[in-house]
Amino acid sequence: MTARIWLNGRLVEAGMARIDPGDRGLLLGDGLFETMRAVGGRVPLLARHLARLHDAAALLDLPVPARDGAIEGACVGVLEANGLREAALRLTLTRGPGPRGLLPPAEPTPTLLLAAFPLPALPPAARARVAHLTRRNEHSPLSRLKTVAYLDNLLALKEARAKGADEALLLNTAGRLACASTANLFVIEGACVLTPPLAEGVLPGVTRALVIESAADLGLACRERPLLQADLARADGAFLTSSLAGLRPLLAIDGQTIGGGTPHPLLEKLTAAWHARADG
Amino acid sequence: MTARIWLNGRLVEAGMARIDPGDRGLLLGDGLFETMRAVGGRVPLLARHLARLHDAAALLDLPVPARDGAIEGACVGVLEANGLREAALRLTLTRGPGPRGLLPPAEPTPTLLLAAFPLPALPPAARARVAHLTRRNEHSPLSRLKTVAYLDNLLALKEARAKGADEALLLNTAGRLACASTANLFVIEGACVLTPPLAEGVLPGVTRALVIESAADLGLACRERPLLQADLARADGAFLTSSLAGLRPLLAIDGQTIGGGTPHPLLEKLTAAWHARADG
Numbered sequence: 001m002t003a004r005i006w007l008n009g010r011l012v013e014a015g016m017a018r019i020d021p022g023d024r025g026l027l028l029g030d031g032l033f034e035t036m037r038a039v040g041g042r043v044p045l046l047a048r049h050l051a052r053l054h055d056a057a058a059l060l061d062l063p064v065p066a067r068d069g070a071i072e073g074a075c076v077g078v079l080e081a082n083g084l085r086e087a088a089l090r091l092t093l094t095r096g097p098g099p100r101g102l103l104p105p106a107e108p109t110p111t112l113l114l115a116a117f118p119l120p121a122l123p124p125a126a127r128a129r130v131a132h133l134t135r136r137n138e139h140s141p142l143s144r145l146k147t148v149a150y151l152d153n154l155l156a157l158k159e160a161r162a163k164g165a166d167e168a169l170l171l172n173t174a175g176r177l178a179c180a181s182t183a184n185l186f187v188i189e190g191a192c193v194l195t196p197p198l199a200e201g202v203l204p205g206v207t208r209a210l211v212i213e214s215a216a217d218l219g220l221a222c223r224e225r226p227l228l229q230a231d232l233a234r235a236d237g238a239f240l241t242s243s244l245a246g247l248r249p250l251l252a253i254d255g256q257t258i259g260g261g262t263p264h265p266l267l268e269k270l271t272a273a274w275h276a277r278a279d280g
Numbered sequence: 281m282t283a284r285i286w287l288n289g290r291l292v293e294a295g296m297a298r299i300d301p302g303d304r305g306l307l308l309g310d311g312l313f314e315t316m317r318a319v320g321g322r323v324p325l326l327a328r329h330l331a332r333l334h335d336a337a338a339l340l341d342l343p344v345p346a347r348d349g350a351i352e353g354a355c356v357g358v359l360e361a362n363g364l365r366e367a368a369l370r371l372t373l374t375r376g377p378g379p380r381g382l383l384p385p386a387e388p389t390p391t392l393l394l395a396a397f398p399l400p401a402l403p404p405a406a407r408a409r410v411a412h413l414t415r416r417n418e419h420s421p422l423s424r425l426k427t428v429a430y431l432d433n434l435l436a437l438k439e440a441r442a443k444g445a446d447e448a449l450l451l452n453t454a455g456r457l458a459c460a461s462t463a464n465l466f467v468i469e470g471a472c473v474l475t476p477p478l479a480e481g482v483l484p485g486v487t488r489a490l491v492i493e494s495a496a497d498l499g500l501a502c503r504e505r506p507l508l509q510a511d512l513a514r515a516d517g518a519f520l521t522s523s524l525a526g527l528r529p530l531l532a533i534d535g536q537t538i539g540g541g542t543p544h545p546l547l548e549k550l551t552a553a554w555h556a557r558a559d560g
Contacts, residue, residue: 029309137417
């Protein structure tokens with residue numbers, strides 16, 4: 001974490017910033033977050049991230065304790081305070097402290113936290129393993145919200161790493177492909193771009209949405225369709241999407257190469273279209 | 281939260297206690313907890329709670345940063361510092377702060393937090409609703425660990441409350457009964473006590489284990505068996521178990537009474553046997 005963060009309306013030294021030990025985010029996972037890419041000291045896709053945060057917060061009946069304009073100001077302020085222009089920003093919203101037990105207080109005092117980090121280097125093309133240890137629960141609406149509960153994703157990633165891969169693909173409870181540990185999944189079949197629908201237990205990724213729009217811009221067919229492991233094995237190409245890494249080629253699954261083991265030619269065009277939208 | 285809590289080896293004023301804003305418990309749900317009942321200024325079942333915590337921590341590769349004896353001393357200290365003898369204690373373990381991203385630091389500095397609360401009044405007999413909004417994911421090992429991720433349970437409880445019930449029963453993804461929002465489920469058929477096996481997505485409750493042992497003491501047949509909603513509807517009785525409320529009668533499901541709508545006669549015997557073990 002960088003030297004200065006924004007917490008509940010104020011820029012503070014990270015080493016002095018205090019989260020209450022009764023915070024329901026800490027104690028019950030009662031919180032949401034957004035990971036956003038800053039470009040040139042701004043967050044071009046802030047409106048999309050905030051729209052997703054507001055949707056999720058509404059479903060959880062979790063008040064957002066700042067206006068969008070104040071959050072935008074906080075983004076600029078945190079970036080400036082840390083001398084960052086290209087950066088990763090993490091915005092975390094929790095229901096704040098509450099009494100003991102599961103039920104939240106009638107009038108919560110939410111915690112809103114924003115921290116900036118140097119933008120990580122782009123990861124290399126992914127070679128993934130399908131997680132066997134855990135599955136994504138498409139029967140829970142939380143599978144479609146960016147809550148702070150990421151332990152299943154961590155278990156999957158650690159399993160993949162232990163087997164020599166650098167990414168994990170999670171199946172849903174029906175045994176179909178859902179997503180990677182911190183990214184959405186796309187498959188290319190001919191000139192058609194495919195991704196699992198949200199109902200499969202999929203987070204509505206901001207980059208996922210931009211890729212669907214970019215494909216339409218490029219005149220490519222893009223469909224949300226349930227995907228089997230066999231679809232991935234015989235695909236012409238595949239890639240993962242996330243706010244920080246953009247479009248990341250997926251070249252192998254469980255040791256088998258996908259589409260010849262090199263990035264699909266469409267990936268370059270889709271990446272250019274994504275940059276045009278994501279770099280503001 | 282009471283005035284004084286125990287945090288990483290020290291008794292501190294709750295209002296001064298600081299959780300780092302980079303704590304992975306807060307940011308990623310990377311943590312576990314135990315809720316324990318204190319009787320006469322001690323925690324009679326501490327060894328069982330710590331055994332469960334150690335098992336879960338081992339599966340998550342999460343170090344416990346204090347010896348059991350130190351945690352026992354902390355329990356006594358927190359109770360004394362707050363003038364409590366009959367109380368609820370919450371022990372929370374997280375992986376502590378880490379760098380941005382999903383993968384944990386190689387050498388974590390875990391957070392260990394212990395807080396005491398006045399023992400809540402025993403809840404009335406439960407009238408429950410089966411949750412339709414979400415399901416418990418028996419395909420994840422986390423369904424059998426007491427991680428801090430309780431948002432699905434909150435969604436289920438809020439759904440039940442909105443429908444006029446006071447408890448929720450969660451189904452697993454196969455549509456079978458798993459548990460209540462913060463309790464295990466038991467059904468009585470004739471002289472046989474039944475509860476879903478852990479593989480159904482069930483937390484290995486400390487009180488659940490004591491009831492299984494108590495049933496054996498009483499010469500009752502007790503079996504772990506998958507349970508359908510129809511099993512509950514035609515049961516002779518049912519109850520919920522948790523560390524704070526012990527054995528709580530379950531008298532109705534979705535508006536239909538269970539076993540005549542009064543607590544089953546065996547419940548009194550099982551409760552006495554539980555008290556004999558749980559009150560130390």
